[in-house]
Amino acid sequence: MLHILNLFGRSPFAPLQGHMEKVVDCVNELEPLFLLLKQKDYTLLNEKAEKISALEHAADLTKNDIRNHLPGSLFLSIDRGNFLEMLSLQDSLADRAEDLGILLSMRKMEFLPAFEPIFFQFLHKNIEAFHGVKKIIYALGELLESSFGGAEAEKVKAMVEDVAFREHEADVLQAELLKAFFTAENQISFGTFYQWEKIFKTVGALSNISEKLANCVRMTLDIK
Amino acid sequence: MSTEQIFLILACVLGFYAAWNIGANDVANAMGTSVGSKALTLRRAVVLAAIFEFAGAVLFGSNVSETLQSGIVNPVIFDTDPFMFVRGMLAALLATGLWLQFASYCGLPVSTTHSIVGAIVGFGAIIGGVHSVHWNTVIYIGMSWIASPLLGAGASFLLFQLIRRHVFYQPSPLEATKKILPFLVGGVVLVLMLSSTYQVTLRGASAMTKVGLSCAGALVAIIAAHYYSKRLHIPITEEVRAVDPRLLAEIHSAKMSLEMARKNLAGEQFYHLEDIIKDIDGFADALGKSRFTNGKNPELALVEQLFGYLQISSACLMAFAHGSNDVANAIGPMAAVISALLHTPIGLGGFPIWALVLGGLGIIIGLATWGWRVIDTVGKHITELTPSRGFSAEFGCALTILGASSFGFPVSTTHTIVGSVLGVGFARGISSLNLRVVRDILLSWFVTIPAGAILAIVCYYLIALIA
Numbered sequence: 001m002l003h004i005l006n007l008f009g010r011s012p013f014a015p016l017q018g019h020m021e022k023v024v025d026c027v028n029e030l031e032p033l034f035l036l037l038k039q040k041d042y043t044l045l046n047e048k049a050e051k052i053s054a055l056e057h058a059a060d061l062t063k064n065d066i067r068n069h070l071p072g073s074l075f076l077s078i079d080r081g082n083f084l085e086m087l088s089l090q091d092s093l094a095d096r097a098e099d100l101g102i103l104l105s106m107r108k109m110e111f112l113p114a115f116e117p118i119f120f121q122f123l124h125k126n127i128e129a130f131h132g133v134k135k136i137i138y139a140l141g142e143l144l145e146s147s148f149g150g151a152e153a154e155k156v157k158a159m160v161e162d163v164a165f166r167e168h169e170a171d172v173l174q175a176e177l178l179k180a181f182f183t184a185e186n187q188i189s190f191g192t193f194y195q196w197e198k199i200f201k202t203v204g205a206l207s208n209i210s211e212k213l214a215n216c217v218r219m220t221l222d223i224k
Numbered sequence: 225m226s227t228e229q230i231f232l233i234l235a236c237v238l239g240f241y242a243a244w245n246i247g248a249n250d251v252a253n254a255m256g257t258s259v260g261s262k263a264l265t266l267r268r269a270v271v272l273a274a275i276f277e278f279a280g281a282v283l284f285g286s287n288v289s290e291t292l293q294s295g296i297v298n299p300v301i302f303d304t305d306p307f308m309f310v311r312g313m314l315a316a317l318l319a320t321g322l323w324l325q326f327a328s329y330c331g332l333p334v335s336t337t338h339s340i341v342g343a344i345v346g347f348g349a350i351i352g353g354v355h356s357v358h359w360n361t362v363i364y365i366g367m368s369w370i371a372s373p374l375l376g377a378g379a380s381f382l383l384f385q386l387i388r389r390h391v392f393y394q395p396s397p398l399e400a401t402k403k404i405l406p407f408l409v410g411g412v413v414l415v416l417m418l419s420s421t422y423q424v425t426l427r428g429a430s431a432m433t434k435v436g437l438s439c440a441g442a443l444v445a446i447i448a449a450h451y452y453s454k455r456l457h458i459p460i461t462e463e464v465r466a467v468d469p470r471l472l473a474e475i476h477s478a479k480m481s482l483e484m485a486r487k488n489l490a491g492e493q494f495y496h497l498e499d500i501i502k503d504i505d506g507f508a509d510a511l512g513k514s515r516f517t518n519g520k521n522p523e524l525a526l527v528e529q530l531f532g533y534l535q536i537s538s539a540c541l542m543a544f545a546h547g548s549n550d551v552a553n554a555i556g557p558m559a560a561v562i563s564a565l566l567h568t569p570i571g572l573g574g575f576p577i578w579a580l581v582l583g584g585l586g587i588i589i590g591l592a593t594w595g596w597r598v599i600d601t602v603g604k605h606i607t608e609l610t611p612s613r614g615f616s617a618e619f620g621c622a623l624t625i626l627g628a629s630s631f632g633f634p635v636s637t638t639h640t641i642v643g644s645v646l647g648v649g650f651a652r653g654i655s656s657l658n659l660r661v662v663r664d665i666l667l668s669w670f671v672t673i674p675a676g677a678i679l680a681i682v683c684y685y686l687i688a689l690i691a
Binding site for chain 1: 524602610664
């Protein structure tokens, strides 16, 4: 009887990881993007922003595909709501990358020496947090093998704590960045001020969302 | 040729065909997962399935066969005209065969058990009158159809929970497997020996000697499995144990250089390099402890390999259970026809052993001519069921079916194993389950039983036209 074969739904983890790969493509473009701003190469910067936008669109397509193929009758080894939240958090990471591209290409901006070095530190810390959560998502297959408990789960729990720590470090850096930024408040117009403020928030969102995503995976673990 | 001879030949042919069908389609339930996880080659799986199906049919198949032969329809009612009873049982066999062909053409998940019971009840109630059917037995059988998937699910759920708690959640899953494996093997052997000696009347063998014999067998299995699993180690360990201290020093200096390089990096690259350094730390640590922990966990792979051996035993038990329950679908009605024609008392004394042998042979031939293809297909496609999951599902399912066989309840193997797989899924052992199959099965219940009954009545009148 072949009916037993129909009993298994398609594993949702492989597509989720596939979506994550596309999100990684988007986030990896952020550092080159800000380096172009540093070099004031606005034509290349606009191209880069468009590229990120295209990558984000590709990620969106994968996301819709996963949602369309996650039928209601699917009985998952992790909570369905939790899974969909993971997907939407991954999606918002790609969205933030796209937002940054748009924010930078809206008007010609330039770094001020007062906050440029600390801004890059801040950006890097956020990207580190993101790569931490990327590794967690890639570990989902191993987690299933051990049915979400035991040594594998302990390993993932430590990784989640690592992401949370990086998010905290990013928060500390953001406070320092704002301090440095306010020392230069007289040199910039209100418009520029507002624009930078928005960019900081969007960059900071990367680590915040990464932490949320890591905690989402944490919720699936069978350890206290 | 007299009518009686024609009926005799027809009964044997139809019974044999039904047994062939069971061997061709249903044995895959037992062996598919073991072939899929590469614990068994296809050839070995077919040989093992043949042995255990046959043993199950011959040693433990008579209870359910008696139920189908004389438990549902009272043959005494037909004493005035035995040909009515003979035609009815032949019609039931024919109806089941036709319905199964039609259902597999349409891809419906129907069960042989349900259609044969539906057919027998149908012909009994319509041809012999409502009072000729033992409705008590029918109600019990109906209850066992609801209970068997639930019990299968429950047993498999508990088994997989046990494996989770005592293997996967342990600091060292491999060591934990070594501890628990002998007892699981012992459990399988105990159940197998208890059920194969259950009905065999050895000279002077009391129930106590049977239980004692089974316990002794299980004990031997436990000791053998204990010594076998004790010898197993993670293969890499041996190589690494002879680790050169210079190697550790080299690794340390490589780590220092990487740490130097890290100072000039930031962001993603910093993260990745830091990760590499952590990996190196883990690697050096593992060298010291003679165990690899980097990347994929080789221990889990070895645990699954061990469970692969265990799964062979549970697959054999499953084949035994399947033989004990499903052989009746073919042989029960056939034996009813033969004993009515040959005027041997029906339903008294033991069930004729030669009929069980014939059924067992039919299953083996079905397996050899067509069943191996189905096993191959199922094996290639069930990749979701790793050995630990497969073992839990099969053992839970086999326990349920053997229980049903000992009470003489004909239950559906397919539905029980579906219940068992769901049970493993509820214990978070499978990434995702498709509950549509459950809906299809429930729907097929409401179709199969009346369809079997109606077809049986139609077949009855067709046979009555001919002879």
